[in-house]
Amino acid sequence: MATVAHMLDGIWFDGPKVSQEEYNYYVHLEKQKKSSTSSPAPTSVDASAKLAKYENENTELRKLVDSLIHRMSALEARLGKLESKGTESKDAPVAQTQQKPAAAEQESDDDSDVDLFGSDESETEEEKKEKEERLAAYKAKKAKKPTVIAKSNIILDVKPWDDTTDMIELEKSVRSIATDGLIWGPSKLVEVAYGIKKLQIACVVEDDKVGTDFLEEQITDFDDYVQSIDVVAFNKV
Structure with missing residues (x-):
């Protein structure tokens, strides 16, 4: 009985100390809960920052692609205009060439068929005679031209x-x-x-x-x- 009483006395006198330790333990747990609730985990913060960075890079790439597409469209339009102008310029000489034979045929007519000094029905006989003399002189001068001999x-x-x-x-x-x-x-x-x-x-x-x-x-x-x-x-x- 004396031994049991001695043990009970020891527990009683250590009671305030045990209670204080228990209190300190619960206070420590409460602080850990508050700190874990108020501040997010470092891994979550890093993931959010990387996601924002990727979104910004994606936006810049889209802008660059849109700019390149716009430039390519402008170049294609310009090339189309140049090709159409080149086709027109190629067709033009062909038309001119087709007209040249007719002109050449007219120029190849004999000089006697061309009135070099004009004609007028209201001319007097004297004026006609003078023109005929001038035409004859022109033909004679042309006939006297030396021929180039190879x-x-x-x-x-x-x-x-x-x-x-x-x-x-x-x-x-x-x-x-x-x-x-x-x-x-x-x-x-x-x-x-x-x-x-x-x-x-x-x-x-x-x-x-x-x-x-x-x-x-x-x-x-x-x-x-x-x-x-x-x-x-x-x-x-």
């Missing part, structure tokens, strides 16, 4: 048979060829080999009258002196 300068190599060929007689034979539209020019003897020389001679010909085939045929007819000929140069004068 000419060429030709240099020939005339080769003998051997070193015993008389080159003086060979040149005389070549220069004896005479025809309308042929004028012989300067000449010289050119060393070939082993004492053999060839005659190099120039001439001026009218293209419509004399050709290289004619010269070759005429020169090779002197077969006592001439072995062959070559055209060294052919230039338009």
